[in-house]
Amino acid sequence: MASQNIPQWKLDFVKAAIDGGILKFGSFELKSKRISPYFFNAGEFHRGPLINAVRDAFAHTIREAHAEGVFDFDVVFGPAYKGIPLAVMTVSKLAELNPVKYDYLSYSYDRKEAKDHGEGGSIVGASLKGKRVLVVDDVVTAGTAKREAVDKIRREGGEVVGIVVALDRKEKLPAADGDDSKPMPSAIGELRKEYGVPIIAILTVDDIIAGVKRLATEDDVKKIQEYQAKYRASD
Numbered sequence: 233m234a235s236q237n238i239p240q241w242k243l244d245f246v247k248a249a250i251d252g253g254i255l256k257f258g259s260f261e262l263k264s265k266r267i268s269p270y271f272f273n274a275g276e277f278h279r280g281p282l283i284n285a286v287r288d289a290f291a292h293t294i295r296e297a298h299a300e301g302v303f304d305f306d307v308v309f310g311p312a313y314k315g316i317p318l319a320v321m322t323v324s325k326l327a328e329l330n331p332v333k334y335d336y337l338s339y340s341y342d343r344k345e346a347k348d349h350g351e352g353g354s355i356v357g358a359s360l361k362g363k364r365v366l367v368v369d370d371v372v373t374a375g376t377a378k379r380e381a382v383d384k385i386r387r388e389g390g391e392v393v394g395i396v397v398a399l400d401r402k403e404k405l406p407a408a409d410g411d412d413s414k415p416m417p418s419a420i421g422e423l424r425k426e427y428g429v430p431i432i433a434i435l436t437v438d439d440i441i442a443g444v445k446r447l448a449t450e451d452d453v454k455k456i457q458e459y460q461a462k463y464r465a466s467d
């Protein structure tokens with residue numbers, strides 16, 4: 233049964249995330265150093281049914297955007313580490329959905345530390361040189377990981393044409409002086425402006441809240457709402 237605010241497939245994705253232990257409640261330090269009462273751990277998508285749920289969500293979202301001409305791409309790039317299986321799953325599912333249309337599609341990912349022997353370098357999978365690259369990743373909080381990915385792809389000679397993430401936490405950019413009480417624009421909005429490419433989030437924190445209202449405790453929901461009041465972007 234779909235709720236009035238969230239389509240059923242999204243609710244199913246939120247439910248799968250909670251049931252599978254991907255969405256956790258407690259106290260978590262983020263890459264941005266913010267302390268969050270919830271955490272989306274895409275590293276937990278390791279069992280068959282969860283893999284299927286996540287690859288369906290990415291492939292469905294990307295296929296739709298591609299068909300609408302939102303972007304065109306040669307390579308799906310997953311930033312290390314959690315983006316790596318997402319890129320592989322996405323290419324695999326797209327090829328399954330439409331083997332002819334997606335026959336050309338490759339995946340690629342980076343190493344966090346470059347390899348200095350064997351094939352060497354910091355890219356595994358398809359070369360990015362001269363390619364239109366679609367980035368897939370788990371979460372946007374402050375946007376740092378996506379900036380690092382875009383910089384790396386450009387250094388490798390690729391053109392970033394879009395970014396698709398599982399979750400937009402809809403948080404504000406960190407203030408230069410560290411004062412979190414200031415209104416600040418959203419991290420994802422700034423990425424869109426700066427790079428001029430479409431950025432699609434399969435879920436936002438609002439979907440999570442709508443989902444957890446049915447699936448988590450009142451206390452967990454209250455803590456997420458309080459955290460959001462502090463870090464929510466002004467736009």
Ligand SMILES: O=P(O)(O)OC[C@H]1O[C@H](OP(=O)(O)OP(=O)(O)O)[C@H](O)[C@@H]1O
Nearest residue numbers: 263312313314371372373374375376377
């Ligand atoms: O928007 P941000 O503030 O950058 O935060 C979100 C990013 O932080 C984590 O990446 P991390 O670099 O910790 O990599 P991991 O995939 O190895 O967990 C997470 O996987 C997101 O990609």
Ligand SMILES: O=C(O)c1cc(=O)[nH]c(=O)[nH]1
Nearest residue numbers: 262263271272273371373
């Ligand atoms: O901001 C982060 O570091 C972060 C948030 C989140 O929900 N999940 C994650 O893996 N990283």
